[in-house]
Amino acid sequence: NLFGARRKNSLSSKGAKNTFTKFNLEFQHKRFLPLDLQTNLKFNSQLSSTRLTPQERFSLGGINTVRGYPEGDYSADNAFLINLELLFPAFFIPEKLKIPYARHSLKKTITPLIFFDYGYGRVRESGAAGGKTCNLRSAGVGFKIRLFNQAILRLEWGFPLGDKTIGEAADSRFHFSVVFEDKFPEEIERIKKIRQARLAKKEEKRQVKQQALALYRQALSLYKKKKYMQAYKQLEEIQNIIPAYKHTNYYLKRILKKIKK
Numbered sequence: 001n002l003f004g005a006r007r008k009n010s011l012s013s014k015g016a017k018n019t020f021t022k023f024n025l026e027f028q029h030k031r032f033l034p035l036d037l038q039t040n041l042k043f044n045s046q047l048s049s050t051r052l053t054p055q056e057r058f059s060l061g062g063i064n065t066v067r068g069y070p071e072g073d074y075s076a077d078n079a080f081l082i083n084l085e086l087l088f089p090a091f092f093i094p095e096k097l098k099i100p101y102a103r104h105s106l107k108k109t110i111t112p113l114i115f116f117d118y119g120y121g122r123v124r125e126s127g128a129a130g131g132k133t134c135n136l137r138s139a140g141v142g143f144k145i146r147l148f149n150q151a152i153l154r155l156e157w158g159f160p161l162g163d164k165t166i167g168e169a170a171d172s173r174f175h176f177s178v179v180f181e182d183k184f185p186e187e188i189e190r191i192k193k194i195r196q197a198r199l200a201k202k203e204e205k206r207q208v209k210q211q212a213l214a215l216y217r218q219a220l221s222l223y224k225k226k227k228y229m230q231a232y233k234q235l236e237e238i239q240n241i242i243p244a245y246k247h248t249n250y251y252l253k254r255i256l257k258k259i260k261k
Helices: 184-224 228-241 246-260
Strands: 022-033 037-048 058-060 074-076 078-087 110-124 131-147 151-160 173-180
Touching (some): 058 110, 074 110
């Protein structure tokens, strides 16, 4: 009997019973279309046997239900929700554009979308068959962005088309959310390996450049002493290390002329 846990208690929410039955049904369908298009259809519903307490009601409004309306603007005992989305490739983003350390280019991680949401809800009145109803409709556009294979960022702009909002009224509403996946340690390790590989490659280039510079100085000294064949061999060795070393090509041509003479 603690905190109004009995079947009938004055501490219970007004018009709600401590025992109830409710049925929830949810399904989702995805279909891939030509031109790399994709449709997402979501359906969610709730049917209750009686008036429910606020925490048991079906919430409508917000980024996960009817976009364009405030979060949890309506709550109902009986309700259903339909979300329809059309996703398409980010063809307007250059292929080479990429976030540092990301697996894929921005073109592959950003997915634009357009959507339509519809939600219907009814609040049961105590002692009556009918009750208050709401019809929420909205349409809008947005982006889904996958960050480092670890988080999904949602940026969506919705326009309410149905009943007026109970909360703050607005012609449109911007929604933002970030969902993190349980891949953070693996992603940190992957980025760490990429950084180590880049540093190792940078150090290797530095050492090769120093080696080529030392050989170049030796070749230049031999050239000034008119030891053209020895200088030529030194420069050839530099070319094997760094084929595009422009100073090597310049002196090789000059030495070849000297040898021919």
